[in-house]
Amino acid sequence: xxxxxxxxxxxxxxxxxxxxxxxxxxxxxxxxxxxxxxxxxxxxxxxxxxxxxxxxxxxxxxxxxxxxxxxxxxxxxxxxxxxxxxxxxxxxxxxxxxxxxxxxxxxxxxxxxxxxxxxxxxxxxxxxxxxxxxxxxxxxxxxxxxxxxxxxxxxxxxxxxxxxxxxxxxxxxxxxxxxxxxxxxxxxxxxxxxxxxxxxxxxxxxxxxxxxxxxxxxxxxxxxxxxxxxxxxxxxxxxxxxxxx
Amino acid sequence: xxxxxxxxxxxxxxxxxxxxxxxxxxxxxxxxxxxxxxxxxxxxxxxxxxxxxxxxxxxxxxxxxxxxxxxxxxxxxxxxxxxxxxxxxxxxxxxxxxxxxxxxxxxxxxxxxxxxxxxxxxxxxxxxxxxxxxxxxxxxxxxxxxxxxxxxxxxxxxxxxxxxxxxxxxxxxxxxxxxxxxxxxxxxxxxxxxxxxxxxxxxxxxxxxxxxxxxxxxxxxxxxxxxxxxxxxxxxxxxxxxxxxxxxxxxxxxxxxxxxxxxxxxxxxxxxxxxxxxxx
Numbered sequence: 001x002x003x004x005x006x007x008x009x010x011x012x013x014x015x016x017x018x019x020x021x022x023x024x025x026x027x028x029x030x031x032x033x034x035x036x037x038x039x040x041x042x043x044x045x046x047x048x049x050x051x052x053x054x055x056x057x058x059x060x061x062x063x064x065x066x067x068x069x070x071x072x073x074x075x076x077x078x079x080x081x082x083x084x085x086x087x088x089x090x091x092x093x094x095x096x097x098x099x100x101x102x103x104x105x106x107x108x109x110x111x112x113x114x115x116x117x118x119x120x121x122x123x124x125x126x127x128x129x130x131x132x133x134x135x136x137x138x139x140x141x142x143x144x145x146x147x148x149x150x151x152x153x154x155x156x157x158x159x160x161x162x163x164x165x166x167x168x169x170x171x172x173x174x175x176x177x178x179x180x181x182x183x184x185x186x187x188x189x190x191x192x193x194x195x196x197x198x199x200x201x202x203x204x205x206x207x208x209x210x211x212x213x214x215x216x217x218x219x220x221x222x223x224x225x226x227x228x229x230x231x232x233x234x235x236x237x238x239x240x241x242x243x244x245x
Numbered sequence: 246x247x248x249x250x251x252x253x254x255x256x257x258x259x260x261x262x263x264x265x266x267x268x269x270x271x272x273x274x275x276x277x278x279x280x281x282x283x284x285x286x287x288x289x290x291x292x293x294x295x296x297x298x299x300x301x302x303x304x305x306x307x308x309x310x311x312x313x314x315x316x317x318x319x320x321x322x323x324x325x326x327x328x329x330x331x332x333x334x335x336x337x338x339x340x341x342x343x344x345x346x347x348x349x350x351x352x353x354x355x356x357x358x359x360x361x362x363x364x365x366x367x368x369x370x371x372x373x374x375x376x377x378x379x380x381x382x383x384x385x386x387x388x389x390x391x392x393x394x395x396x397x398x399x400x401x402x403x404x405x406x407x408x409x410x411x412x413x414x415x416x417x418x419x420x421x422x423x424x425x426x427x428x429x430x431x432x433x434x435x436x437x438x439x440x441x442x443x444x445x446x447x448x449x450x451x452x453x454x455x456x457x458x459x460x461x462x463x464x465x466x467x468x469x470x471x472x473x474x475x476x477x478x479x480x481x482x483x484x485x486x487x488x489x490x491x492x493x494x495x496x497x498x499x500x501x502x503x504x505x506x507x508x509x510x511x512x513x514x515x516x517x518x519x520x521x522x523x524x525x
Binding site for chain 2: 052054086094103107149152153156
């Protein structure tokens with residue numbers, strides 16, 4: 001494969017005395033869907049949040065699409081091209097759905113209002129809620145809010161999408177509607193890094209599954225290989241728990 | 246004692262309007278009753294002015310330019326306080342050490358000195374300081390510095406109230422979930438763009454009630470500027486009283502005029518709060 005779009009080298013992160021990431025290396029390639037699994041506290045979310053530097057790391061190097069994350073200007077440049085979806089949606093609660101989708105297009109991309117609006121309406125259609133453009137986030141269900149959040153990230157035409165436990169705050173019916181949007185996105189060839197324990201999605205879309213434990217990548221393989229034949233005892237234990245239901 | 250309404254067969258019929266009534270809609274459909282208090286105070290004042298033009302109309306005519314000064318000083322100061330408070334509040338939340346230290350010092354020191362003392366310092370001490378500095382450095386323009394009472398009073402009010410307002414802004418910004426800032430930053434917005442478009446608009450709605458309180462407090466505290474040569478409502482009242490020796494009528498009318506302004510402001514604040522309510 002060609003150059004990786006995300007390259008992580010020797011990244012260390014401490015929360016006080018806790019060593020959250022212990023010298024992590026990872027490459028993610030263009031068009032790849034990578035799912036990161038692991039027990040809570042293993043550093044999955046921290047790793048994901050380091051990729052757009054929402055979390056500062058203490059040592060190491062991360063390069064996204066040729067831009068090293070080492071100064072404020074570069075960080076903002078990377079964030080423009082890296083969409084992020086959060087567990088708690090984080091829609092701007094004072095703005096309508098349409099304005100949520102238009103704000104960053106206008107402010108960051110400097111798109112004219114008409115163009116931003118058209119992009120926003122097209123994306124709302126794509127995520128299946130074209131009729132909610134004028135609603136406030138509080139009037140939407142969790143699943144709808146998360147789909148708006150995905151659309152908001154896509155409105156910036158990102159090269160990479162990061163998903164930080166996108167379905168953990170949703171009930172089963174809503175999980176399905178969000179996963180469908182994510183599957184469609186994966187099918188279009190979007191580069192995605194996903195922290196999630198949705199095994200259905202992982203089997204269907206992931207090219208690679210990464211198992212993390214205690215701030216390190218313990219093993220990685222395609223979902224079929226990792227799920228049927230895990231190499232480490234720790235991986236086996238963990239997968240046993242999440243695959244059993 | 247209890248008439249056992251559950252078992253009584255002929256229990257009184259509930260009127261239709263009461264059945265149609267939806268709980269929680271009462272306030273929005275009813276005119277705010279506190280407006281009547283404003284009407285009452287205005288009514289009493291007008292009654293005094295026209296039923297006993299001597300002395301009340303005479304007093305009113307004498308102090309009316311003071312009302313203009315009081316309103317002007319309050320409005321100008323308040324607009325500046327909103328700006329200073331925002332800068333101070335952002336400074337208190339800054340992770341840049343010097344910015345944090347300077348804004349914290351400002352807030353802590355200013356809140357510890359009485360407003361009256363601060364006003365006196367601005368009007369009586371600061372100009373002398375500037376003049377002697379001018380003398381020392383040989384700047385004739387500074388040497389002949391003359392303090393305008395209204396300008397110095399506004400500076401004093403803004404400096405003091407800005408400190409309190411900083412804390413209100415800080416609390417408001419901190420009440421907005423961290424995820425809002427993170428989402429904005431993750432889209433590539435800078436810190437200031439995120440503040441301007443995402444965090445502050447939400448924070449301002451949260452702090453509207455305390456901001457309204459500050460406005461009314463500022464309106465009342467503006468009477469302190471009468472001590473530093475500003476001819477506001479309070480000072481004009483004192484001037485009239487010292488000429489005509491009728492303190493009861495003068496201070497009654499002055500108090501009523503302040504009440505009209507404060508009660509009216511309180512209603513306006515209340516109305517704005519209702520207008521801008523939104524669901525999280």
